Amino acid sequence: PSLVLEREQISSIGRGLCVLLGISVEDTQKDADYIVRKILNLRLFEDENGRAWTKSVMDRDFEVLCVSQFTLHCVLKGNKPDFHLAMPAELAQPFYNSILENMRSTYKPELIKDGKFGAYMQVSIQNDGPVTVELASPTGPTDPKQLSKQEKQQQRKEKTRSKGPSDSSRDKGALRSRQDPNASSGAEGDVSSEREP
Amino acid sequence: PSLVLEREQISSIGRGLCVLLGISVEDTQKDADYIVRKILNLRLFEDENGRAWTKSVMDRDFEVLCVSQFTLHCVLKGNKPDFHLAMPAELAQPFYNSILENMRSTYKPELIKDGKFGAYMQVSIQNDGPVTVELASPTGPTDPKQLSKQEKQQQRKEKTRSKGPSDSSRDKGALRSRQDPNASSGAEGDVSSEREP
Numbered sequence: 408p409s410l411v412l413e414r415e416q417i418s419s420i421g422r423g424l425c426v427l428l429g430i431s432v433e434d435t436q437k438d439a440d441y442i443v444r445k446i447l448n449l450r451l452f453e454d455e456n457g458r459a460w461t462k463s464v465m466d467r468d469f470e471v472l473c474v475s476q477f478t479l480h481c482v483l484k485g486n487k488p489d490f491h492l493a494m495p496a497e498l499a500q501p502f503y504n505s506i507l508e509n510m511r512s513t514y515k516p517e518l519i520k521d522g523k524f525g526a527y528m529q530v531s532i533q534n535d536g537p538v539t540v541e542l543a544s545p546t547g548p549t550d551p552k553q554l555s556k557q558e559k560q561q562q563r564k565e566k567t568r569s570k571g572p573s574d575s576s577r578d579k580g581a582l583r584s585r586q587d588p589n590a591s592s593g594a595e596g597d598v599s600s601e602r603e604p
Numbered sequence: 605p606s607l608v609l610e611r612e613q614i615s616s617i618g619r620g621l622c623v624l625l626g627i628s629v630e631d632t633q634k635d636a637d638y639i640v641r642k643i644l645n646l647r648l649f650e651d652e653n654g655r656a657w658t659k660s661v662m663d664r665d666f667e668v669l670c671v672s673q674f675t676l677h678c679v680l681k682g683n684k685p686d687f688h689l690a691m692p693a694e695l696a697q698p699f700y701n702s703i704l705e706n707m708r709s710t711y712k713p714e715l716i717k718d719g720k721f722g723a724y725m726q727v728s729i730q731n732d733g734p735v736t737v738e739l740a741s742p743t744g745p746t747d748p749k750q751l752s753k754q755e756k757q758q759q760r761k762e763k764t765r766s767k768g769p770s771d772s773s774r775d776k777g778a779l780r781s782r783q784d785p786n787a788s789s790g791a792e793g794d795v796s797s798e799r800e801p
Contacts, residue, residue, distance in 0.1 A: 427736050448683045460685055474734060481737040486645045488657055488737060530734040534727040537671060539624050540678040540685060541738065 417528065418520040419597035423470035424451070425532045429479025430494040430502050438544035439502065443509045445542050446471065465514055473510070474522040474530055474598060475503050500524050522598040531597050614725065615717040616794035620667035621648070622729045626676025627691040627699055635741035636699065640706045642739050643668065662711055670707070671719040671727055671795060672700050697721050719795040728794050 426446055452462040452469065464471060477493035494502060503524055511519045522528055623643055649659040649666065661668060674690035691699060700721055708716045719725055 427734065445680070445683070449680070450684050463683065476734055476736050478733070478735050478737050483642070483646070486642070486660065487647050528734060530729075530731040532727075532729045532731060534729060536675070537624065537673055537725060537727040538675045539673050540675050 415599060417523055417598045418472060420470035420472045420520050422467070422535075423472065423518070424464050425530070425534075426471060426473045427476035427479065428473055428503065428506065429476050430499045431480050431492055432494050434494060434502065434544065436505075439506050439509060441544040442542055443506060443513060447510065447514055449540070449542075451538060451540065468515075468518070470518045470520060471510065471514070472520045472522075472598065473507060474528070475499070475524050496525050529599050531599075612796060614720055614795045615669060617667035617669045617717050619664070619732075620669065620715070621661050622727070622731075623668060623670045624673035624676065624727075625670055625700065625703065626673050627696045628677050628689055629691050631691060631699065631741065636703050636706060638741040639739055640703060640710060644707065644711055646737070646739075648735060648737065665712075665715070667715045667717060668707060668711070669717045669719075669795065670704060671725070672696070672721050693722050726796050728796075 424446065447465050448463045450460050450463050452467050453459045454461040477490055480493040481488040481490060482492055507519060507521055621643065644662050645660045647657050647660050649664050650656045651658045674687055677690040678685040678687060679689055704716060704718055719727065
């Protein structure tokens, strides 16, 4: 056949986290700050002695591959997915870029990679374990003094979050993020675009 | 170095869904039925004319690669993940197997592949798009007559589910599932184990 697909590699990482990041219409700076903090500090890796769940991506000097993923804010209409809760692309793109900048300035810029916002891509993930966790940003007071308390509340709430359904409108502003701690040495995650030349 | 890693391929699929399946302590047969129905019927694929979100995995005769993933029921204790909401392995394994059987009998047995329950694996996912959605099973009445109404409720609730936190104990029984509609022709998802011989 005469159709040729051209593939261009956009990014790739070694060991680390592959983050699929979904931004909702109601997300704010506070959601972004929370999610960046959790991505960088969650203890998803083992330590040098093989003790699991003790080290964060920053502790291990591992990499982060971040890919925008509006479909995480999917709503089911019967069997048809609907995406009106995802932040529209023209707003989500600067928001997404600010999250990347936040991660780069908090960690090491050269260890934060990303895909191409909104592009059709092939994302190759080698999920080591596998380990997949979901992060959802909290809502709550903006008063910094209350942050710690709010985090505790969030933790309690997250225990019961798994069922999904919730009738609270406070639940709507979710910044969702999935993390796959990525493959062991030698393996990699990468993002490439595919298009007809 | 004398350490040699041996890798054995357990499963692989072509186009289809890679399902990462997390079973919670409170999941019941009803949750299992819901999740199987949604996995098989959700319109995540394009039709023959390229119209997106119109065809299910069954419509397209695509495959399903199912991998157990207890970490989806992760609860954050600060930055440490905790997994006490995941169903213990000795109960989760038969539950997981019954979900696979359910999928096989509803669809075509030869198109449902799976990993090795509880094993340390490398799961290679080529996420085409990428497209990642989260499914959470509903709670509600078991009366079949109420199922349709319950599904509608669930849909309304799922709109607000994204924030995660919810104080309702009904939210605890989540059967979670993530789906990655899988790579275009030629690409594949596969699961392999890695061990020291």
